[in-house]
Amino acid sequence: MDALLTKTEEKTVLTEKEKITGSEALLKCLVAENVKTIFGYPGGAIMPVYDALYGYADQLTHILVRHEQGAIHAAQGFARVSGKPGIVFATSGPGATNLVTGLADALIDSTPLVCITGQVFAHLLGTDAFQEIDVINTTIPVTKWNVQVTEAKDIAGAVAKAFHIATSGRPGPVLIDITKNAQNELFEFDEYKKCDSIRTYKPKPQLQIKEIEAAAALISQAKKPYILAGQGILLSGASKELIAFSEKTGIPVASTLLGLGAFPTDHPNYVGYLGMHGNYGPNLNTNQCDVLIAVGMRFDDRVTGNVSKYAKQAKVIHIEIDKAEINKIIKADIAVHADAKEALGSLINLVEPNNHSEWIESFRALNREEYEKVVHHEFNSTGEIKMGEVINHLSNQTNGESILVTDVGQHQMVASRYYQFKNPRTNVTSGGAGTMGFALPAAMGAKLAIPTQQVVAVIGDGGYQMTVQELGTIMQYKIPVKILVLNNNFLGMVRQWQQLFHGKRYSFTEMVNPNFVKLAEAYSIPARKVEKREELQDALKEMLEAKTPYFLEVVVGKEDNVFPMVPAGAGVADVLLEAPKSK
Amino acid sequence: MKQDYTLELAADNNFSVLNRIINILNRRRVRIKKLMAHENENDFRRGGVIMLLFTTPDLIEKITVQLEKLIEVDSVKVYQGNSEYFELSEKIVDVD
Secondary structure (H helix, E strand, O other): OHHHOOOOOOOOOOOOOOEEEHHHHHHHHHHHOOOOEEEEOOOHHHHHHHHHHHOOOOOOEEEEOOOHHHHHHHHHHHHHHHOOOEEEEEOOOHHHHOOHHHHHHHHHOOOOEEEEEEEOOHHHOOOOOOOOOOHHHHHHHHOOEEEEEOOHHHHHHHHHHHHHHHHOOOOOEEEEEEEHHHHHOEEEOOOOOOOOOEOOEOOOOOOOHHHHHHHHHHHHHOOOEEEEEOHHHHHOOOHHHHHHHHHHHOOOEEEOOOOOOOOOOOOOOEEEEOOOOOOHHHHHHHOOOOEEEEEOOOOOHHHHEOHHHOOOOOEEEEEEOOHHHOOOOOOOOEEEEOOHHHHHHHHOOOOOOOOOHHHHHHHHHHHHHHHHHHHHHHHOOOOOOOHHHHHHHHHHHHOOOOEEEEOOOHHHHHHHHHOOOOOOOOEEEOOOOOOOOOHHHHHHHHHHHOOOOOEEEEEEHHHHOOOHHHHHHHHHOOOOOEEEEEEOOEOHHHHHHHHHHOOOOOOOOEOOOOOHHHHHHHOOOOEEEEOOHHHHHHHHHHHHHOOOOEEEEEEOOOOOOOOOEOOOOOEHHHOEOOOOOOO | OOEEEEEEEEEEOOOOHHHHHHHHHHHOOOEEEEEEEEEEOOEEEEEEEEEEEEEOHHHHHHHHHHHHHOOOEEEEEEEEOOHHHHHHHHHHHHHO
């Protein structure tokens, strides 16, 4: 790829062929990569690509969003449920910088994306031309890889590399910035060749049998082994292997936020959800287990709490494809640098069959305590509607089989706690980045990826208004997503922290909201608001049965808190079931 | 305890590679005492960076794997102290 280099290579002589523009070459490459759906927004510097797209309407469906951030979150939702890379088009300058949040979100949550941004003419680079922003340097920290292309002949090579990098190893977002002259340039397009290897990039580690044997030996003699399942299980498609492994060894499984769905919540070995607002048993028993088997997860601080008080008694086996995650936060006694599916598939043959029912029962006992103190009240309140009961009804009515897309905040934690996920790739949420405004566009993308699946976006009133403009996209393309806004007229999670840790000084967290029903109706989306408990079940049913997009607002307790909670700076064993008594 | 480390990186010589490398050090707030970047004499498509860093053993371990993770980076060699920095950079200067 000459354009990437500091000198020009000798040109090879091609036979006479019909010339096409760089823009059309780009589209041919996308078609060859089996792309069907693109999320995007046009603008000056990407107009040649959009012009070419006009002639590709039979092969490529382009969804015109209302803001580039909507495009990239939609692409994330698309990728998370389908496993295929999400594709985004945006123009130069502000079009490209509007992708930055989504890129950061996709990078930390390992989501494969290929983003194409237009750029000013190559001869204008660095001149502060109209809508010129240095997109490459802006997005280096938030992409797995990016590249600028300034000549049409380099487009195909860049696209091939981009798809390979985005989808292999630990997946992630890539960005190709194409100058306008390269989009316009006529050239002889050769056949598109997919890329399956890059000299300096080794995405798939070789499974080390010594590591697997050492892990198996440790697991076989463990008295209280404990599996933490992360998104790596979903990304490598290792759910079956994880279930088989847990069943053979009798080891309990807890899930991280992004791992939800990797292991069925109704499985007898499932013990709950980990982290700051996770279940009581999984958090407390982290500091009781003797062998901690972390699979495809990265010990996020929302999972570990204070690391100096995290699983100090345990030997840690860390199975992880990204070498930079091993020993980054928690020192691994046995590091298995491998794909989760391969590692579990190999490990299962070496471990002894076992039963740890007493150990699993200790999780159950703790979770019963949580039920009495927290869940019971959440589900059986007689006062204001609780977020937990809404999610519980939703989970029951959908049998835990819908795709649930959540935003960020209290509703997200409640949804993750109470939705009984049954299947892989049914939980879509912004985990590592915690991007408010993620859910509405991500739900659109998820629905377009799998139109046969029910897709429900659960969103708070704050996050909803961050990307609410995407109602326009939902209306235009008649995307039948179900939008469930849990409205407490507060930025609830921040308010909860203000209540618990800042002396109830509610500094700028209360919101005066618009009439959400009228807003949805302005976009021709059927809408309903529920304030009474008696109407809740019926309203949820109406929402789920709708063949169209549907908006449901449920007014919930203004000052309800999410518990359990591991306070900031505390260890996992310090998880609280209720607010500490005020002094 | 912070100490001197010499890092020797081999990488593809694309635009932006140096920025990617420096970004990782900046993000971890690792002090760069000296730095030399170069194209390879007989193959301009490849190049390298030699750096003298001042940081802790723990951070150098973490940085090394993060640098290795960069798509264009081929290899990262770590040496304790600064003598390798001067040896390696002299070699580059000699060639030029």
